[in-house]
Amino acid sequence: MSEMKTAAYICQGCGIGERLSAKQMAVVAQKEGKMQLVREHAFLCSAEGVQMIRDDIEKEAVTHIMIAACSRRAKTEAFNFPDVTMTRANIREGVIWSQPEGDAAQEIMQEMADDYVRMGCAEIKKMKLPQGTPDKAQNKRILVVGGGISGLTAALESAEAGYEVLIVEKQKALGGWAARLWKRVPAKSPYTDPIDTGIVDLIASVTQHPRIKVYLNATIAQTSGAPGRFLVHIATENGAAATEEVGAIVQASGFTNYDINKLPELGGGKSQNVVDQAGLEQLAIEAARQGQPVRRPSDGGEVSSVAFIQCAGQRDESGKHLPYCSGHCCNTSIKQAMYFKDSNPGIDTVVIYTDLRTPGMGEDFYRSGQNRGVTFTKGMVSEVAAHGNSCTVKFKDIILNEDSSIEADLVVLATGQVPNSGVNIDLAEDAQAEAKPVSILNLTYRQGKDLPQLKHGLTDSHFICFPYETRRTGIYAAGPVRRPMDIAQATEDATGAALKAIQAVENASLGRAAHPRSGDLSFPIVRLEGCTQCKRCTVECPFGAIDEDEKRYPVFNESRCRRCGTCMGACPVRVISFENYSPDSIGNQIKAVDMPDEFSEKPRILVLACENDAYPALDMAGMQRKVYSAFVRVIPVRCLGSVNTVWITDALNGGWDGVMMMGCKHGDDYQCHFIKGSELANYRMGKIDDTLKQLGLETERVTTCAVAITDSARVAQLINDYAAKIQEIGMSPMKGFA
Amino acid sequence: MTTPIATSQTILVVGGGISGMTAALEAAECGKQVILLEKSPTLGGRTALLYRYFPKLCHPVCGLEINLRRLKGNRNVRVMTMAEVSRITGTRGKYTVTINIAPRYVNGNCTACGECARAVSSEIPNPYNYGLDKMKVAYLPHDMAYPLRYVLDPSAIGTADAEQARAACKYDAIDLGMQPETIELTVGAVIWATGWQPYDAAKIQPYGYDRFPNVITSLEFERFTDLRGPTGGKILRPSDGKEAKNIAFIQCAGSRDENHLRHCSRICCMASLKQTQYVREVYGEEGKSTIYYIDIRAIDRFEDFYQKVQNDSTVKFIKSKVARVAQDGNSGDLILHGVDTEGYHRYANNHDLVVLAIGMEPSVKGVDIPAEIIADASGFLESETSGGIFGAGCAASPLDVNRSVQHATAAALRAIQVINKTAGVEI
Amino acid sequence: MNELNIKYHNNFLKEVEENIEEGEWIKMCMQCGVCSGSCPLGPYWAHPPQELFMMIRAGKREQVLRSDSMWMCTSCYNCVVRCPRKLPITQIMHGIAAYANNLGMAPKIQPTRDFSILFWKNCTRTGRVNELRLTLGLYFNDGLVAGIKKGWAMRNIGLGLMRAGRLNLFELFKGHECKDQKGIHAMLKKAAEIEQRHKHLTA
Incomplete structure (x- = not known):
């Protein structure tokens, strides 16, 4: 790499030149910032301004540029110089737009701008252009765990895009639950009749596909490695073992039906004539095979009436059964009632529901059921009593407002889907053993054998905008293991998961980060000689990217890493850094500001702001001309989780009067896109009180607050309130000691 | 506008809402070349105009920020705004797409400094607040707009405002000579993600949307609660600016109704459940929300949220499709007439404000879409698997955000398959 | 059962x-x-x-x-x-x-039903509705005294109608009728047969 040559560019546009002395900023950049080249421009983002920078890069061999202009979020197309290291000082949104006009504020506003220039210059010298991890893993094969409709779809769709695929299925045949259905709910117009499942064709397409290899009767004995280089041990029932290398994994391990025996009050396990939906499918397949209508299981007698009980053991608030709705069961019961109506319209079919849930075009399917004479009634079933070959269903008829009961030859309980999600790694280890789950992936990751579960055992993403967000890079859950769903949704879901798996192998092959810092080439670099084996990084990494070797040193797996910097924030000896984001790149900014003395009445408040939410909120505060204290200096951070306490102690030792940390909401409905960043920051800062006391400082000098991206007005208020509080406490006594 | 370079290796994504952005980014992050087309001046679509998402009550623009950052950092996606497809010819692997581009009258020099908006005086109804307030004829759609570039409304052209805007711009960004353009692109696959629009509430005659100012749609209610909306986050009645504390939510406004939309729009139950929590957020125990419903469709783990709202003492549920809304002449209050079907109880309930949980209509209605993608009974797209044009998100089915993104991600893979197959890409 | x-x-x-x-x-x-x-x-x-x-x-x-x-x-x-x-x-x-x-x-005493029966009998007899008889029939349905009371209460309207030529007392005796009464009755009979046959078919 060639020698570092630094340049600073000061833009005078958008009122910067009128409201501030750009000249002075240029002087600061040169004298204090020690920039080798300093240029001012009236309109830096113009074609001409950009060309000037390009020329400097080409002709002057500039490698590091600091642009003092608008926010780093604006004008990104213009200021796009991928071959050099760049930082931007936010003079427009962060200074002139957030400060009042007029002479009174002029001096402190100029100080603010000058400090941002100092900070930018200090930062750029500690930054390098990320070169990408040398650990570029090239395996692009996709492993699909599970050979049901989700797994088969993921496999076929990946293979059709040109990728090699491996399917590992536990059972002796492919097809999963879909192969045990007589028919399925329609997913296309006209949404009126049950249709063929299509599973036979799908299995044929998969088994005949030249790029797909299938292991049957097989499970995953061990998974190690990282995207682009997973090593998978496959155990087969006959004792044979195989080892395969793959690049990414789609976990489509499906669901198990909720155990009908847990519902004795609804006749579950009490009578052969009470079945779950899967049981009814079995009866329908059997009947079709014999060319007969469905018979009563207890005596083979004719079925003249069927009751379908929705939400059996679901939507349960008592904690005894499933708390959620499985989503597909209303349509499934309608479909099953149609089985009877289509074989003999004289058979009475009643669906007892509390809320009939047939979203989208499912409404047409509901109509079609009604049209065939399926009766629907809103009711709460209290008991199913079997006697002889008949069952009595007792229920509260909600519409007619009376206790009611019906007689049925056959009762179908719409029980829910229980995800096959393996070990709940968030439970204590002894509790894990007690639950006796069988691990699906058997990951060798330090943080546990399986994908973390979100809620109710589902391995779903926590993020609404990002359904495929995963805490194990390169491993994507698809189908009912992720969220209860029907075939139509599972097909879409599996196709989406296949894309994410493909993306993961492509990213890994180029050493790039996956979502949300997509394309980031920086990666954590650790100076192992300084490591004290404290394990904080391995424990706190939200993505399980760091393992430990036998000497308990951390082992970084770059292609699992999401570049949030939580490890860097955790490290007490500061041996972890990124090429363009490190303890020094931030620490130097904190030290670079011009610190007024104790008697100046000009406190300095450091704001460490999450770059995804708090920083945009501050930008928008500027765009809306919300005025906030000129005593703050804002530094964007990748995530509050990356904030190392050394920055805080450095700041306080350096005479800063207060430190505000702005991150995302944490708790159950956390909004941190690195899962635990803001929560960890909160936890770490909880411990900083002692340090403050040792320094003889008030605990209020460090504060954390949850800021959402929409908080543009509130964020200004938060700053002003805090500035007032600092004024009240008084200036830091630490000034001048550093 | 320079015509971007496109080949049979390029994927065209039509629609810059969350589905379109997702499809474009997911494909681009797999290394594919993408052109992302948006009809309006900004990306972000309808979700950018929502206050919060269910069930987490987080803010949609948070995800938009991440997607915009992905976009800014990815050179595989090229964005064209104010652009609409007028024609598609060709077949899978090689389509010729004709695109009409409307003039923005503001070029790439714009720094979004806002001087043009200060210089003009005329105002137009603000579509980003569903016309509930006004904006200047020179405007930035919203703070999260991308591209972050002003727009001059065509109505300003030829007026003094246009000249004033041009004079105020120090950066030569106002170009009054811009003309509509038509360009042609060659692409290999197309993802159609044009999203949805609210059903015309005025057509639901008994609810009086066109007659009573205090009957609003659920989308308008989002703007009322949003800090960036016309009331700055206060829930105020349009008729008199009074605080609306007693609010009725009418479900299936247009949906599940053969006189209007025959499908269930899926999102409206959850949207109303969510909005009851806005009322609680603003008024605490003093707020009152009543949901009039046929079935509450809180599918899968959304059920948790439904249970939470059911346990909220400020929220009441009545199983009833409201028969009609009347206005109390003097007060502007609304009286809802109907029957609670759970045991037959007739009601005439007074409310300050009525929110219609308005149904979802595919935005493809009225657009001449290629025959290759078929529309179902409600006008949602169904793709032929053998083709190279794929519906994504709410253009294809009434979906919530999470499912739209899932759907768009799947659509991206289908488009990639077409590209890889026609190019014979070796993995 | x-x-x-x-x-x-x-x-x-x-x-x-x-x-x-x-x-x-x-x-x-x-x-x-x-x-x-x-x-x-x-x-x-x-x-x-x-x-x-x-x-x-x-x-x-x-x-x-x-x-x-x-x-x-x-x-x-x-x-x-x-x-x-x-x-x-x-x-x-x-x-x-x-x-x-x-x-x-x-239900036996149900005004709408009573009126319907009255109307049907009235109009199917001649193929035309005899308004005077229909009205009186309705008034006297509940007995003589009730009928007189109702008639008395409505007398002004009745007189008004007579003056306007809308009510003819002679209707009480004959009134206007359909020309082809046989045809009407045949039609009604046929309709009843069709209705029966239809029920039989769908049953």
């Missing part, structure tokens, strides 16, 4: 479908209740349409057919235009009423 055992079995629903014009629509109701809320006479019914439909599905034959609810329908069609499932509710209401009447299960 006793009444309890046939609950929610489709026997009565089928009976209704077979015997009532548009009765096959009843199964399509999704219990939204918009019809019940839309009915201007709603407050006077024991069972609004949506509830009646549920009762039919639930097999409450006696309660439905003996109910006076469907007799309250004034054919305003509010429910029909609002029904999201486009059920011809007005027609169904009249259909149920007529069926109950045919079975002799309709």
Whole structure:
């Protein structure tokens, strides 16, 4: 790499030149910032301004540029110089737009701008252009765990895009639950009749596909490695073992039906004539095979009436059964009632529901059921009593407002889907053993054998905008293991998961980060000689990217890493850094500001702001001309989780009067896109009180607050309130000691 | 506008809402070349105009920020705004797409400094607040707009405002000579993600949307609660600016109704459940929300949220499709007439404000879409698997955000398959 | 099977479908209740349409057919235009009423029913409605004294109508009639036969 040559560019546009002395900023950049080249421009983002920078890069061999202009979020197309290291000082949104006009504020506003220039210059010298991890893993094969409709779809769709695929299925045949259905709910117009499942064709397409290899009767004995280089041990029932290398994994391990025996009050396990939906499918397949209508299981007698009980053991608030709705069961019961109506319209079919849930075009399917004479009634079933070959269903008829009961030859309980999600790694280890789950992936990751579960055992993403967000890079859950769903949704879901798996192998092959810092080439670099084996990084990494070797040193797996910097924030000896984001790149900014003395009445408040939410909120505060204290200096951070306490102690030792940390909401409905960043920051800062006391400082000098991206007005208020509080406490006594 | 370079290796994504952005980014992050087309001046679509998402009550623009950052950092996606497809010819692997581009009258020099908006005086109804307030004829759609570039409304052209805007711009960004353009692109696959629009509430005659100012749609209610909306986050009645504390939510406004939309729009139950929590957020125990419903469709783990709202003492549920809304002449209050079907109880309930949980209509209605993608009974797209044009998100089915993104991600893979197959890409 | 055992079995629903014009629509109701809320006479019914439909599905034959609810329908069609499932509710209401009447299960003292019977007899006799006889028939339905009282109360309107030529006292004796009375009666007979045959076919 060639020698570092630094340049600073000061833009005078958008009122910067009128409201501030750009000249002075240029002087600061040169004298204090020690920039080798300093240029001012009236309109830096113009074609001409950009060309000037390009020329400097080409002709002057500039490698590091600091642009003092608008926010780093604006004008990104213009200021796009991928071959050099760049930082931007936010003079427009962060200074002139957030400060009042007029002479009174002029001096402190100029100080603010000058400090941002100092900070930018200090930062750029500690930054390098990320070169990408040398650990570029090239395996692009996709492993699909599970050979049901989700797994088969993921496999076929990946293979059709040109990728090699491996399917590992536990059972002796492919097809999963879909192969045990007589028919399925329609997913296309006209949404009126049950249709063929299509599973036979799908299995044929998969088994005949030249790029797909299938292991049957097989499970995953061990998974190690990282995207682009997973090593998978496959155990087969006959004792044979195989080892395969793959690049990414789609976990489509499906669901198990909720155990009908847990519902004795609804006749579950009490009578052969009470079945779950899967049981009814079995009866329908059997009947079709014999060319007969469905018979009563207890005596083979004719079925003249069927009751379908929705939400059996679901939507349960008592904690005894499933708390959620499985989503597909209303349509499934309608479909099953149609089985009877289509074989003999004289058979009475009643669906007892509390809320009939047939979203989208499912409404047409509901109509079609009604049209065939399926009766629907809103009711709460209290008991199913079997006697002889008949069952009595007792229920509260909600519409007619009376206790009611019906007689049925056959009762179908719409029980829910229980995800096959393996070990709940968030439970204590002894509790894990007690639950006796069988691990699906058997990951060798330090943080546990399986994908973390979100809620109710589902391995779903926590993020609404990002359904495929995963805490194990390169491993994507698809189908009912992720969220209860029907075939139509599972097909879409599996196709989406296949894309994410493909993306993961492509990213890994180029050493790039996956979502949300997509394309980031920086990666954590650790100076192992300084490591004290404290394990904080391995424990706190939200993505399980760091393992430990036998000497308990951390082992970084770059292609699992999401570049949030939580490890860097955790490290007490500061041996972890990124090429363009490190303890020094931030620490130097904190030290670079011009610190007024104790008697100046000009406190300095450091704001460490999450770059995804708090920083945009501050930008928008500027765009809306919300005025906030000129005593703050804002530094964007990748995530509050990356904030190392050394920055805080450095700041306080350096005479800063207060430190505000702005991150995302944490708790159950956390909004941190690195899962635990803001929560960890909160936890770490909880411990900083002692340090403050040792320094003889008030605990209020460090504060954390949850800021959402929409908080543009509130964020200004938060700053002003805090500035007032600092004024009240008084200036830091630490000034001048550093 | 320079015509971007496109080949049979390029994927065209039509629609810059969350589905379109997702499809474009997911494909681009797999290394594919993408052109992302948006009809309006900004990306972000309808979700950018929502206050919060269910069930987490987080803010949609948070995800938009991440997607915009992905976009800014990815050179595989090229964005064209104010652009609409007028024609598609060709077949899978090689389509010729004709695109009409409307003039923005503001070029790439714009720094979004806002001087043009200060210089003009005329105002137009603000579509980003569903016309509930006004904006200047020179405007930035919203703070999260991308591209972050002003727009001059065509109505300003030829007026003094246009000249004033041009004079105020120090950066030569106002170009009054811009003309509509038509360009042609060659692409290999197309993802159609044009999203949805609210059903015309005025057509639901008994609810009086066109007659009573205090009957609003659920989308308008989002703007009322949003800090960036016309009331700055206060829930105020349009008729008199009074605080609306007693609010009725009418479900299936247009949906599940053969006189209007025959499908269930899926999102409206959850949207109303969510909005009851806005009322609680603003008024605490003093707020009152009543949901009039046929079935509450809180599918899968959304059920948790439904249970939470059911346990909220400020929220009441009545199983009833409201028969009609009347206005109390003097007060502007609304009286809802109907029957609670759970045991037959007739009601005439007074409310300050009525929110219609308005149904979802595919935005493809009225657009001449290629025959290759078929529309179902409600006008949602169904793709032929053998083709190279794929519906994504709410253009294809009434979906919530999470499912739209899932759907768009799947659509991206289908488009990639077409590209890889026609190019014979070796993995 | 006793009444309890046939609950929610489709026997009565089928009976209704077979015997009532548009009765096959009843199964399509999704219990939204918009019809019940839309009915201007709603407050006077024991069972609004949506509830009646549920009762039919639930097999409450006696309660439905003996109910006076469907007799309250004034054919305003509010429910029909609002029904999201486009059920011809007005027609169904009249259909149920007529069926109950045919079975002799309709409530005995029910003004709408009484009027309907009166009207039918009146108009089918000559093919034209004899308004004077219809009115008097209605007034004296509850007895002589009640009839005189009602007539006295309405006397001014009656006189007004006479002056305007809208009421002719001679109608009491003959009144205007259809030219081809035989034809009318043959038509009505034929219609009744068709109705019977139709029921037989769908049964």
